[in-house]
Amino acid sequence: MLGLLVRAAVLAVVWMMLTARVALDSALLGFVLGLALVIPLSGARQPLVRWTPRRVGAALLYGLNVLRAVLESDLDMARRILRPGPKAVNPGFIELPVGSDSSVTAGLSAHALTVTPGSIAVDFKPDGGQTIVVHLIDVDMQPDVEAVQQRRARLLGKVLGHE
Numbered sequence: 001m002l003g004l005l006v007r008a009a010v011l012a013v014v015w016m017m018l019t020a021r022v023a024l025d026s027a028l029l030g031f032v033l034g035l036a037l038v039i040p041l042s043g044a045r046q047p048l049v050r051w052t053p054r055r056v057g058a059a060l061l062y063g064l065n066v067l068r069a070v071l072e073s074d075l076d077m078a079r080r081i082l083r084p085g086p087k088a089v090n091p092g093f094i095e096l097p098v099g100s101d102s103s104v105t106a107g108l109s110a111h112a113l114t115v116t117p118g119s120i121a122v123d124f125k126p127d128g129g130q131t132i133v134v135h136l137i138d139v140d141m142q143p144d145v146e147a148v149q150q151r152r153a154r155l156l157g158k159v160l161g162h163e
Contacts, residue, residue, distance in 0.1 A: 004035070004038050004039060004042055007034065007038045008031050008034030008035045008037075008038050009031060009034070010034070011030060011031075011033065011034030011037060011038070012027050012028075012030030012031040012033075012034050013027075013030070014030070015027075015029065015030025015033060015034070016030055050161065054158065055158065055159050055161070058155050058158035058159045059159045061155050062152065062155040062156060062159060065148070065151055065152060065155060066112045066115070066116075066152070069112070069116050069148050070115060070116050070117065073116045073117040073118050073119070074117055076117075076118060077117045077118055077137070080137070088138065089137050089138055090137075090138045090139050090140055091135065091136065091137055091138070091139070092135070092136060092139040093122065093133055093134065093135050093136075093139075094133075094134050094136060094139060094142050094145070095125060095131050095132070095133055095134075096113075096131065096132045096133075096134050096145060096146060096149055097130065097131055097146075097149070098129065098130050098131065098132060098149070098153060099149060099150050099152075099153030099154070100153045100156065100157055100162060101128075101130070101162075102156070102157070102160060102162050103129050104156075104160055105153055105156045105157065105160065105162070106124065106129040106130070106132065108152075108156055109121075109132065109149060109152055109153065109156070110124070110132050112152060113132065113134055113145075113149075118136060118137040118138070118141070119134055119135065119136050119137070119141075119145060120134065120135050121133070121134055122134065122135050
C-alpha cells in the first residue's frame with residue numbers, strides 16, 4: 001500500500017511539473033490522478049518484458065534503429081522541400097507486413113512508422129493485426145520501408161522474447 005502512495009506522490013510531482021503550477025490543489029489533483037493510474041496497474045503481476053542483458057541490448061538497438069529511420073526521413077523530407085522545381089512526391093497507401101505474430105510488435109511498429117516523417121500508420125488489416133496499412137509520401141519508398149520494418153520486427157522479437 002505504501003508503494004502505491006509513493007508512486008502516486010511521484011506522479012503528483014510530475015503533474016505539477018507538467019502543468020507548471022506548484023500549489024496544494026494542483027498537488028492533490030496530481031495525487032488523485034496518480035492513484036487513478038497506479039491502482040489499476042498494481043494488479044498486473046507479470047511484466048511485459050523480463051529484462052536480461054541481451055534484451056536491454058536489443059532494446060537499445062531498436063531505439064537506435066527508430067532514431068536512424070527518423071533522422072534519415074527528416075533529411076529526405078528536407079531535400080524534397082528545399083529542392084527547386086517540381087516536388088518529388090508520389091503519395092499513396094501500402095500494406096506492410098508486421099513480420100511477427102505479436103500484437104505488441106505490431107503496435108510498436110505502427111508507432112515507429114507514425115513518428116517517422118513521410119509515413120503514417122493508418123490502420124491494421126483484419127488479418128489479426130499482421131498487416132499495417134501505411135500512407136507514404138512516396139510509394140516508391142516501399143522496399144526501404146519494408147526492409148526497415150523487418151529489422152524492427154526482428155529487434156522487437158528479441159526484446160519481447162519472441163525470437
